[in-house]
Amino acid sequence: MPDQYAVIGNPIGHTKSPLIHGMFAESCGQDIHYAAIEGQLGKFAQQVDSFRSSGGRGLNITAPFKLDAFAYATHRSEAATLAGAVNCLKFEGSDILAENFDGVGLSRDITHNLGVSMQGRRVLVLGAGGAARGALLPILRQQPSRLLIVNRDVAKAEALVQAVGHLGQVEAAGYDVLSGLHFDVVINATSASLTGGLPPVPASVFAQADLAYELAYGKGLTPFLQLASQAGVRRLADGVGMLAEQAAEAFLWWRGIRPDTRAVIDKLTVPLT
Numbered sequence: 001m002p003d004q005y006a007v008i009g010n011p012i013g014h015t016k017s018p019l020i021h022g023m024f025a026e027s028c029g030q031d032i033h034y035a036a037i038e039g040q041l042g043k044f045a046q047q048v049d050s051f052r053s054s055g056g057r058g059l060n061i062t063a064p065f066k067l068d069a070f071a072y073a074t075h076r077s078e079a080a081t082l083a084g085a086v087n088c089l090k091f092e093g094s095d096i097l098a099e100n101f102d103g104v105g106l107s108r109d110i111t112h113n114l115g116v117s118m119q120g121r122r123v124l125v126l127g128a129g130g131a132a133r134g135a136l137l138p139i140l141r142q143q144p145s146r147l148l149i150v151n152r153d154v155a156k157a158e159a160l161v162q163a164v165g166h167l168g169q170v171e172a173a174g175y176d177v178l179s180g181l182h183f184d185v186v187i188n189a190t191s192a193s194l195t196g197g198l199p200p201v202p203a204s205v206f207a208q209a210d211l212a213y214e215l216a217y218g219k220g221l222t223p224f225l226q227l228a229s230q231a232g233v234r235r236l237a238d239g240v241g242m243l244a245e246q247a248a249e250a251f252l253w254w255r256g257i258r259p260d261t262r263a264v265i266d267k268l269t270v271p272l273t
């Protein structure tokens, strides 16, 4: 029987994970079975117990179970601990190992796939929710000259700085500080695009930018990307590469082999129009 893996979430109907891991397994010659599990609220531990006892080797975790997975784990990586959320589990005997690959997926997409360096550059992150929190450690590891987190609720941005400030130079502020400031990489980690909204960011922040990155995936040219495009930013990206890269990190962790992500990114790309 092939080794069993799955993604658990609710809703789960639109998940791309079985397609992605199926493509990875085929290209790497790995005999695995990857399913989608509709999780039931309040029954995460029960459902995962039963997946493990039927031979499950690992799980991807999506909303709303990332905190349940954090609590369920027996061992948590630094990335999972800092993010306060888990997007990947690996089962080894009675050990339940927890990871969060979202941030490293983002960082690898920017530096490797898009070819934009963050080392010694000015990076602006919009938003201070779960998505921003998960992204900070891998960005700091790139050693930007400046990392600024802005949020409408400034206290939330300050709390993030408290959590990661010992790992590198990072500042928190409200959107009002942005006029007159310039950045090389601007990342939209707010949830505004999910509802067609735009964070209150002035177009001037893009004047010297190489890259505007929208964490949301598959929304086309969001108001954020449109603003960046109008301001003359040459490289626009959404989260498709991050999605593929975090999956590749999970596959590597589970199977010991890193799949190439290009075919997955090509297949899942939604044009930015």
Ligand code: ATR
Pocket: 126, 127, 128, 129, 130, 131, 132, 151, 152, 153, 154, 156, 189, 190, 191, 192, 197, 198, 199, 200
């Ligand atoms: P996620 O897990 O996707 O990060 P979240 O934890 O609910 O979701 O956080 C949502 C983030 O998007 C927050 O930083 C929120 O800003 P506030 O904390 O100030 O509310 C931000 N956000 C949502 N809609 C926004 C908008 N229209 N403009 C600016 N920021 C927005």
